[in-house]
Amino acid sequence: MFAYIVRRLLYAIPILIGVNLLTFTLFFVVNTPDDMAVSQLGEKYVTPEAIENWKKKNGYDKPLFVNADASGTSQLTDTIFFNKSVRLFAFDFGRSESGRDITTDVSTRMWPSLAVALPTFIVGIGVNITIALMVVMFHATRLDRGAVFLFVALMSISYLFYIIGGQYLVAKSWRLVPVSGFVPEGQVWRFLVLPVMVGVIAGIGAGARWYRTLFLEEANQDYVRTARAKGCSELTILFKHILPNAMIPILTGVVVLIPTLFMGSLLIESFFGIPGLGSYMLDAINSQDFAIVRSMVFIGSILYILGLILTDISYTLADPRVRLS
């Protein structure tokens, strides 16, 4: 098991190098530092000196890959590629274009993101599984068909509609909670209730439909027929036979998401004014702060790979037939 995890972690390295090369190509080869300087400075004030100054200030005045002027190892280290990309591996994110330390920003903004994403995730799974189980109990009836139609309809509604509608109804018309905002301590829950609720409701359509399919797949298995023939009650079949067996596909789909919860949700956070990583990314995109975008891409891919490894481990825990080797 331990050896497996170590090997998987080693496999992650070429993938991260790939991610790094891809972002590097996007940010420095397709779009050279000169172009960036022009778009950051604005077209009016572009002089060759201004561009040089901007590049020097932000550390873009070096060659891309190999610095022929330097000597020894600094031929490779005193380059843009090393300074801007390789350093990410040491979790040294450097400074954003506006001069803020990205590492500090990320570590403080992670917690508000998690405060919204984690409850949404847990409550969402609970609600979706409950609804799906109820629907499965009425399988092949009018109620089941109606529910499936309802799920598809819920899926077809834009996420923005859920957010805007939720804010309008709950916060503006009924005045139950504030429309948006966040305080680090005290009545945090007042600011969290609405985003979590919106997140859960928006996920019901796709989630419950997916769980229903998983449950039905198990319900067609022979062991269910046997259990029924033995005279088990439908409730026992549902909770003792179908649910535990359906946990395996549920785990694969769900565990991979857990690490990415740290990244937060772009839309929810920006609409509800939560100072998490999601709104951090959005601000970075809007202000074209490529240093932040690059760091977030790197963090995101690490978390995704972590999720894949966790999925494999959870497999062995849930299904004794699976052995990692």
Added chain:
Amino acid sequence: MKVVVLWSDALIFLLAISLVVFFFQLRKDPQIRARWQQVFSSRLGMMTFTVIIAYVSVALLDSMHFRVALENPDGLETQEVFYDNNVTSVLDVLSGGMGERFERTYSAPFALKSFEKQTLQDEMGRTVRDFPQLKHAGVHLESPQDKWADVGQRSLYALLMGAALSLLIILPQWLLLRNSPLPWYASWAVQGILISAAVWMVSISRYYHVLGTDLGGADVLYQTMKGIRTGVLLGTLSTLIMLPIAVTLGIAAGYFKGWVDDVVQYLYITLSSIPGILLIAASVLLFQVYIDINPDFFSIGMEKADAKFIALCFILGVTSWSTLCRLIRAETLKISQLGYVQAAHAFGVSHVRILWRHILPNVVHIILITFVLDFSALVLAEAVLSYIGVGIDPSMGSWGNMINGARTELSREPVIWWTLAGAFLFMFVLVLAANLFSDLVRDAFDPRTSLRRSEA
């Protein structure tokens, strides 16, 4: 008049033609025919397909662009013809100039007066603050009290016209298809409703703003209709760009195995490990910077917006091939173990021929299901991307831009809800139809579900 063919226009027609050709090719195969028959033998399949076709036809009508010739002012002694800088589409003409009736700013659906007070001069010459009359709504009315009676009367008239037109369109279909076993009547019912609704909207729009006007005073109904083209095009074009990449790499990986498989797997894991929205946003921003630096590539504004749009489709396609590629690789791995592929190998059939004749036809169902499923996901994604600020160019109408522009207006009193309602409603109908249709397609084409049905 001078015909303008934008790149996206050419692509959408190419796409429509190739879909029709593809459809007729598939008809030759009796098995696939039976599957399609299953999709269309349900009333829901007929109805949702009709709705999708209706959206696509609006998109096609909106993709025939031209520039109107301007009349030379008197005294100008030249034979040269000048053209309007604004590009018009056939849809604009058919909608009866709905997009040309601008007001000053917001007005509610069917309102006669503007939403905001303005300084006016009354009959006595005094200045008063009041809601000004709209320029293009209810001007023919003698008194405002007659409004709803007038709307009712015109609606009745329009609906009668709509019914007549529907009859004219449905009758030939009925004569042709009345003995068909498929439930065509479901499609005709939807056609009737859609045609009547269209006739009603166009004829009432001549006298009122059915969905009100937006901040700039443009008719909201017209804008939602313009959004159809953007949504349909984005949904199909991105998938079309993604398909060749995903299919080629997926089949190659599953068939040749070995290092090819390793490379392809490495590529899609790397790509899917990057948070999708960041990758898209970064690519779009970079393209934007590129356009800003080279502004003289495009002669008219519409072409620039169009280039941005195609770039967005391209980016969405290139960043989203990993899921389909994974599915096709798995299926190809399975198929290449089967007896008939082994037999083909033994007979010395070339790789290319095996791939073309034996593998590709057997993964078509996956491609088809993905195509329909991705379509609705992309239409929804467009709204989110526009909100983030990396979506469609604001000069090109889209539902995302409408929602983005109107979302803060809900905090006004009284509430400005009509822009959001229009965009969300049109988007919802399209996505719902596509989702329901994709369920039916999956049921018919997925071997797993069709196997289960034959057991039952």
